[in-house]
Amino acid sequence: MRKDQSLGEYLRAQGVSRRGFLKFCSATASIMALPPTAVAQVVEALASARRPSVIWLSFQECTGCTESLTRSHAPTLESLIFDAISLDYHHTLQAAAGYGAEAARLAAMEENAGKYLLVVDGSIPAGNNGYSTIAGISNLEMLKETAANAFAIIAVGTCAAFGGLPHADPNPTGAVSVSDIITDKPIINVSGCPPIPVVITGVLAHFLTFGTIPKLDELGRPAAFFGQNIHDRCYRRPFYERGQFAETFDDEGARKGWCLYKLGCKGPTTYNACATLKWNEGTSFPIQSGHGCIGCSEPNFWDKGGFYNPLSAGMWGSRDALLGAAAAGAALGVGSAIAARRRQKKAQGTEI
Amino acid sequence: MSTLDVIPVNTEILTGNVEPLLHEVRHALRRLANGGDGTVIDLQSLPLAPGEEGRIEELLGKGEVRAELDALGPSVVQETSYPGVWLVTHRNTEQAVVGRFIEVTHMPELLKSQQADIERGISRLEHQLEN
Amino acid sequence: MTLLDFARGPGLQWSLTIMIVGLCWRVVGVFLGRWRKDLSRPRSDALVQGGLRAIITRSAPAPELEKNIRWQHLTGYVWHIGFFMTVLLYQPHIAFFKSILGFGWPGLPSHLVVIPAAITLAVVVMLTIRRMIHPVMRAITTSDDYISLIVIILALVTGLMAYAHMGLRYETMLALHFISVELLFIWTPFSKLAHMIFWLLSRYRIGTYFERKGVKA
Numbered sequence: 001m002r003k004d005q006s007l008g009e010y011l012r013a014q015g016v017s018r019r020g021f022l023k024f025c026s027a028t029a030s031i032m033a034l035p036p037t038a039v040a041q042v043v044e045a046l047a048s049a050r051r052p053s054v055i056w057l058s059f060q061e062c063t064g065c066t067e068s069l070t071r072s073h074a075p076t077l078e079s080l081i082f083d084a085i086s087l088d089y090h091h092t093l094q095a096a097a098g099y100g101a102e103a104a105r106l107a108a109m110e111e112n113a114g115k116y117l118l119v120v121d122g123s124i125p126a127g128n129n130g131y132s133t134i135a136g137i138s139n140l141e142m143l144k145e146t147a148a149n150a151f152a153i154i155a156v157g158t159c160a161a162f163g164g165l166p167h168a169d170p171n172p173t174g175a176v177s178v179s180d181i182i183t184d185k186p187i188i189n190v191s192g193c194p195p196i197p198v199v200i201t202g203v204l205a206h207f208l209t210f211g212t213i214p215k216l217d218e219l220g221r222p223a224a225f226f227g228q229n230i231h232d233r234c235y236r237r238p239f240y241e242r243g244q245f246a247e248t249f250d251d252e253g254a255r256k257g258w259c260l261y262k263l264g265c266k267g268p269t270t271y272n273a274c275a276t277l278k279w280n281e282g283t284s285f286p287i288q289s290g291h292g293c294i295g296c297s298e299p300n301f302w303d304k305g306g307f308y309n310p311l312s313a314g315m316w317g318s319r320d321a322l323l324g325a326a327a328a329g330a331a332l333g334v335g336s337a338i339a340a341r342r343r344q345k346k347a348q349g350t351e352i
Numbered sequence: 353m354s355t356l357d358v359i360p361v362n363t364e365i366l367t368g369n370v371e372p373l374l375h376e377v378r379h380a381l382r383r384l385a386n387g388g389d390g391t392v393i394d395l396q397s398l399p400l401a402p403g404e405e406g407r408i409e410e411l412l413g414k415g416e417v418r419a420e421l422d423a424l425g426p427s428v429v430q431e432t433s434y435p436g437v438w439l440v441t442h443r444n445t446e447q448a449v450v451g452r453f454i455e456v457t458h459m460p461e462l463l464k465s466q467q468a469d470i471e472r473g474i475s476r477l478e479h480q481l482e483n
Numbered sequence: 484m485t486l487l488d489f490a491r492g493p494g495l496q497w498s499l500t501i502m503i504v505g506l507c508w509r510v511v512g513v514f515l516g517r518w519r520k521d522l523s524r525p526r527s528d529a530l531v532q533g534g535l536r537a538i539i540t541r542s543a544p545a546p547e548l549e550k551n552i553r554w555q556h557l558t559g560y561v562w563h564i565g566f567f568m569t570v571l572l573y574q575p576h577i578a579f580f581k582s583i584l585g586f587g588w589p590g591l592p593s594h595l596v597v598i599p600a601a602i603t604l605a606v607v608v609m610l611t612i613r614r615m616i617h618p619v620m621r622a623i624t625t626s627d628d629y630i631s632l633i634v635i636i637l638a639l640v641t642g643l644m645a646y647a648h649m650g651l652r653y654e655t656m657l658a659l660h661f662i663s664v665e666l667l668f669i670w671t672p673f674s675k676l677a678h679m680i681f682w683l684l685s686r687y688r689i690g691t692y693f694e695r696k697g698v699k700a
Binding site for chain 2: 016017018019020022023024026027030033035036037039233234235238275276277281282284288
């Protein structure tokens with residue numbers, strides 16, 4: 001797609017009819033969780049949308065977020081939106097490597113100063129700059145350098161948004177999130193491990209359509225996708241209300257599709273779109289497949305006391321410590337009894 | 353793959369959203385019949401249990417008109433057994449569903465030929481006639 | 484660390500520790516204190532039976548007093564029974580106990596437990612108000628009573644609000660519920676709430692004491 005083409009012109013040049021474009025827009029509006037009444041606005045905006053430059057930096061990550069987004073190699077809605085952006089730098093997807101790739105990144109940054117979108121996946125090791133480097137440049141350096149002239153930053157995945165897996169106790173690399181480093185640019189946290197692909201493209205589509213950051217919740221996540229918790233949209237909720245829980249995997253309750261609260265489901269405290277948008281283009285999501293939600297779009301989800309520990313149970317330091325407490329209490333009791341007896345003897349003057 | 357078939361799939365769980373949805377359709381139809389605007393309902397925006405979407409399709413039934421589109425992948429526009437209620441299913445070239453809507457209208461917008469496409473068609477026809 | 488992480492983690496650990504230390508301290512201290520030697524001749528030697536019998540007979544007021552305090556008698560039982568039903572028969576609570584004790588037990592359908600919980604809350608609030616208005620009650624009520632009632636009411640209110648997903652975001656309400664229960668744990672050994680352990684010991688003691696004197700208590 002030529003850089004000066006609008007998205008509408010690009011699709012027309014690809015042989016997409018106006019009817020096809022309308023279909024594309026209504027599906028895109030659906031992805032953005034916009035009501036059908038907003039489709040007309042989406043049509044108008046996307047027809048004349050310019051192609052934004054996007055630089056994608058990958059730090060301490062597993063590439064799962066990129067995989068989530070680019071699974072299919074035939075044109076899907078997601079890839080069309082992806083095509084609509086000018087992806088000027090991406091480790092996994094770009095053909096260039098080495099100095100050539102870095103030169104392309106710097107050229108894109110200069111050409112589009114103040115206007116390019118920076119997408120980051122993976123956490124940044126603040127413990128030691130040598131833990132993760134690209135072309136000899138530390139992640140910290142590269143992030144600061146590239147963020148300086150970006151319009152906005154999209155932190156894709158829980159690692160970039162909140163630190164993710166590398167940040168889990170004891171955090172050996174000192175991993176931090178993008179928002180811990182950059183404080184002077186708008187940051188959209190698209191969390192999830194990985195995020196649902198349509199959520200990533202939904203944010204890009206919002207940017208293409210409106211040219212602005214979508215409304216964010218207090219953790220910086222797009223409210224359209226992270227506004228509801230899983231529990232409130234879960235189809236197994238009636239079982240929760242009735243107190244019908246699966247006690248173990250593959251017991252009778254599990255086979256009947258009962259609530260997975262007792263098996264550690266973190267649905268009630270997790271905000272994401274899994275229960276409505278689902279995964280693999282609406283096929284299923286963890287709870288539907290019989291495993292409780294692990295809360296992967298929340299900060300520190302690895303350190304919430306275990307995936308199979310129910311929310312109503314404590315995150316135990318040590319149960320044995322309670323026995324120790326009983327012993328300590330008894331000892332205190334003995335001590336105070338002795339002191340009391342001495343006082344009484346003294347007061348009464350006789351041994352009774 | 354026979355061992356996978358042994359795993360039972362429970363399709364009896366309900367969200368209870370089917371009936372309210374049908375009521376919404378009823379209200380929209382009444383509005384349309386009284387000269388008001390059409391309504392579009394995005395089925396993907398509602399939490400539905402596995403099997404409930406099929407139930408909705410079953411309840412709405414099939415009407416007299418079925419249109420198949422081929423634009424950025426196949427789409428089907430099916431008038432249900434209730435005239436004015438259309439079920440629109442958009443798929444991409446991988447056959448995956450990218451949009452599911454219930455349109456309460458006289459004629460879904462997508463079925464009409466679009467002005468921009470007509471203009472381009474005229475140029476093509478003129479070009480063909482010249483040759 | 485979020486509020487919920489604190490509530491489920493160190494908050495829970497420490498509050499339970501304090502409660503156990505406190506209760507063991509008091510119970511052991513009571514047992515090891517000096518007991519006045521009773522030099523009279525025992526009128527009965529069925530002391531243990533007397534003690535055990537008192538645990539049961541003292542579950543209701545003496546017949547002579549009943550007609551005056553039937554109201555307190557009934558409401559007291561209603562809210563205690565409702566409280567135990569709520570705490571012990573709600574499945575997420577059972578999962579909590581299972582994580583401490585290692586075993587659970589069958590519970591009620593969750594949406595039915597709301598009924599005893601709501602009734603308990605209503606009765607406790609009503610009794611508290613009565614305690615604040617009635618001149619005799621007001622005269623004999625101490626800060627210990629008020630604080631004990633407040634921690635109970637807080638636990639019930641936050642629990643019901645969390646269940647109904649009312650008020651603040653769910654994870655905050657859940658954290659507040661945990662914390663209100665932790666306040667209850669900490670307050671228990673040092674207040675009248677310790678009666679949850681002492682009721683058995685006190686009644687037994689009264690029973691053996693009176694049995695020895697030949698009185699059916």
